Amino acid sequence: MSKRKLSIFTKGFFKENPTFVLLLGLCPTLATTTSAINGMSMGLATLFVLVLSNIVISAIAPVVPDKVHIPVYIVVIATFVTILQFAMQAYTPDMYKTLGLFIPLIVVNCIVLGRAEAYACKNGIVDSALDGLGIGFGFTMSLTVLGLVREILGSGSAFGWKFISGDGILVFVMAPGAFIALGYLMVLFNKIAKKS
Amino acid sequence: MAVKSNLTNMALCLTAVCLVCSALLGGMYVLTAEPIAKANADILKASIGAVLPEGGELSEAKTIQVGGQPSEYYVSTEGGSVKAYAVKSTVVGFGGPLTLMVGITPDGTVYNTSVLSHTETPGLGAKCTSDEHFYSQFKGFNPAEKILSVKKDGGDIDAITASTITSRAYALAVKNAVEAFKTIKGE
Amino acid sequence: MEYFLIIISAIFVNNIMLAQFLGTCPFIGVSSKISTATGMSGAVVFVITLATLVTYLINKYLLVVFGLEFLQTIAFILVIAALVQMVEIVLKKISPSLYQALGIFLPLITTNCAVLGVALNVVTKEFTFGGGAAHMLNLGESVVYAFATALGYGMALILFAGLREHLELNDVPKQFKGVPIALVTCGILAMAFMGFSGMV
Numbered sequence: 001m002s003k004r005k006l007s008i009f010t011k012g013f014f015k016e017n018p019t020f021v022l023l024l025g026l027c028p029t030l031a032t033t034t035s036a037i038n039g040m041s042m043g044l045a046t047l048f049v050l051v052l053s054n055i056v057i058s059a060i061a062p063v064v065p066d067k068v069h070i071p072v073y074i075v076v077i078a079t080f081v082t083i084l085q086f087a088m089q090a091y092t093p094d095m096y097k098t099l100g101l102f103i104p105l106i107v108v109n110c111i112v113l114g115r116a117e118a119y120a121c122k123n124g125i126v127d128s129a130l131d132g133l134g135i136g137f138g139f140t141m142s143l144t145v146l147g148l149v150r151e152i153l154g155s156g157s158a159f160g161w162k163f164i165s166g167d168g169i170l171v172f173v174m175a176p177g178a179f180i181a182l183g184y185l186m187v188l189f190n191k192i193a194k195k196s
Numbered sequence: 197m198a199v200k201s202n203l204t205n206m207a208l209c210l211t212a213v214c215l216v217c218s219a220l221l222g223g224m225y226v227l228t229a230e231p232i233a234k235a236n237a238d239i240l241k242a243s244i245g246a247v248l249p250e251g252g253e254l255s256e257a258k259t260i261q262v263g264g265q266p267s268e269y270y271v272s273t274e275g276g277s278v279k280a281y282a283v284k285s286t287v288v289g290f291g292g293p294l295t296l297m298v299g300i301t302p303d304g305t306v307y308n309t310s311v312l313s314h315t316e317t318p319g320l321g322a323k324c325t326s327d328e329h330f331y332s333q334f335k336g337f338n339p340a341e342k343i344l345s346v347k348k349d350g351g352d353i354d355a356i357t358a359s360t361i362t363s364r365a366y367a368l369a370v371k372n373a374v375e376a377f378k379t380i381k382g383e
Numbered sequence: 384m385e386y387f388l389i390i391i392s393a394i395f396v397n398n399i400m401l402a403q404f405l406g407t408c409p410f411i412g413v414s415s416k417i418s419t420a421t422g423m424s425g426a427v428v429f430v431i432t433l434a435t436l437v438t439y440l441i442n443k444y445l446l447v448v449f450g451l452e453f454l455q456t457i458a459f460i461l462v463i464a465a466l467v468q469m470v471e472i473v474l475k476k477i478s479p480s481l482y483q484a485l486g487i488f489l490p491l492i493t494t495n496c497a498v499l500g501v502a503l504n505v506v507t508k509e510f511t512f513g514g515g516a517a518h519m520l521n522l523g524e525s526v527v528y529a530f531a532t533a534l535g536y537g538m539a540l541i542l543f544a545g546l547r548e549h550l551e552l553n554d555v556p557k558q559f560k561g562v563p564i565a566l567v568t569c570g571i572l573a574m575a576f577m578g579f580s581g582m583v
Contacts, residue, residue, distance in 0.1 A: 023562060026411065027496050031404035034318065065201030065209055071464060072213050078457035079217040083224050085456070090231035093239060097313075104456040104503055108496040110408055155319065170319040175402050176577065179570030186563040194558075218454070225453050291580070293509055317580070 008130045012138035019142035020189040025111040030178040039147025043140025053077045054120040054132035061121040073116045244282045247299030247308040252279040267376040283373040289365040291315040298373035306337040321362030344371040393531035400539040401573040406497030420544035424537030426488040435529035438502040
């Protein structure tokens with residue numbers, strides 16, 4: 001892989017991390033990170049849609065009239081989201097139940113449409129796929145970290161493995177804890193980003 | 197980059213994209229319909245299996261009217277005689293609907309209970325699925341000898357600490373299932 | 384009484400923003416000033432109520448009739464996108480002053496997941512209010528629920544914008560400036576709203 005291609009892939013991890021730097025897709029970030037596993041699943045689901053929609057959109061962009069490009073992109077994204085819904089219902093019904101409404105809501109996740117608009121429609125298929133993979137992994141990583149922090153503080157376990165018996169600080173599993181944990185993680189991220 | 201738009205190519209493009217996408221989705225729907233139905237059936241079967249004694253032939257879903265509300269139930273039979281009933285029971289919990297599957301043997305004793313779905317507070321009411329001391333109280337509960345409500349309300353059920361409303365709802369759901377069982381028996 | 388419970392429940396107990404996290408992006412984005420927050424709230428209330436009404440009817444009389452419920456996501460988002468465009472055009476024609484106030488927020492609303500979230504919620508989820516049994520909402524209840532939910536969103540947005548205006552003037556640690564302190568504040572606001580839970 002050439003250096004340029006590598007940087008397309010890795011920029012989503014840190015420099016353009018969708019959660020901590022671009023502040024995109026906050027709804028699923030906050031809502032589904034009650035545990036590390038849930039956060040990771042949501043991240044991977046988004047990654048799936050992001051990569052496929054990026055590929056298709058970069059392929060069809062040259063023939064789409066400019067005034068209807070948004071509706072066309074939305075239809076493409078919604079199609080992949082629905083396919084994902086079917087697949088999850090069939091093969092991982094428990095996870096589908098846990099993530100619930102937030103699977104169909106990937107359609108309006110600003111990350112997906114944002115990448116289509118800002119990147120996929122102007123670049124080739126391979127680059128767009130790499131961009132989708134990179135941003136998707138960056139998103140998955142942030143969600144897993146946030147989920148892990150909330151799980152450790154809130155239920156005293158990590159990836160389902162319990163190392164503190166009894167309850168954790170319950171508020172971190174509930175809504176307010178999501179905001180607070182994300183706020184502090186963002187501070188930490190800014191601090192590290194400043195240094196490097 | 198993009199083509200200049202006019203009415204014809206806009207309409208054509210949108211129609212084409214919508215057609216391709218809906219065809220694709222229709223195909224996927226047909227392909228996954230069977231696995232989805234199977235996955236749902238497996239979940240239901242597992243939840244029924246958890247609350248009934250092992251063995252026996254399970255019937256299709258039946259419904260019965262109890263106090264104006266439809267109630268869904270399943271019968272497990274072995275060699276022509278009824279082994280147990282599994283009754284689905286939904287009540288209002290603390291955060292929203294709380295749905296249980298309740299297994300009842302023909303003598304009216306609760307065999308076991310399991311939670312199908314709930315929206316209780318994590319770490320508090322949601323303990324009704326993980327707190328063994330709480331849910332095991334319903335195992336082998338005989339409503340003829342004991343009272344199906346929390347101790348605070350004069351019953352015989354120990355509530356989950358700090359989650360009286362959830363515990364109350366759980367007990368009510370089991371009680372409703374027992375009522376439904378009586379109606380089924382009376383038929 | 385039922386409608387009253389729906390309204391209280393949607394605004395306070397299950398506040399869409401603070402308890403269900405829908406519409407967080409615009410919430411953080413437009414809440415730095417009370418005036419923009421008010422404009423956005425107005426637009427959200429208008430669009431959510433209208434979109435829920437339309438998608439409810441489409442679901443009931445088109446998708447369910449033909450057994451096409453699996454197209455809900457794609458159909459709803461298209462309807463919402465078209466509706467937002469139409470509202471924009473109509474507003475421009477009949478009420479330029481209202482357009483002035485809400486106009487710039489309308490395009491943002493298509494990707495506000497609160498709109499699609501509420502539309503999908505009312506057609507797929509069972510609700511319980513007060514002691515009533517769990518049931519699917521009918522048309523009247525759906526519209527009231529959507530309206531109240533949007534009001535709850537608007538209220539949270541304006542409240543939060545008020546807090547943020549004050550935050551600007553305070554001396555917060557450098558790394559916390561901007562979004563991080565806003566998120567922590569939002570967490571505390573959500574904690575306050577938790578006091579309502581279990582009420583309805």
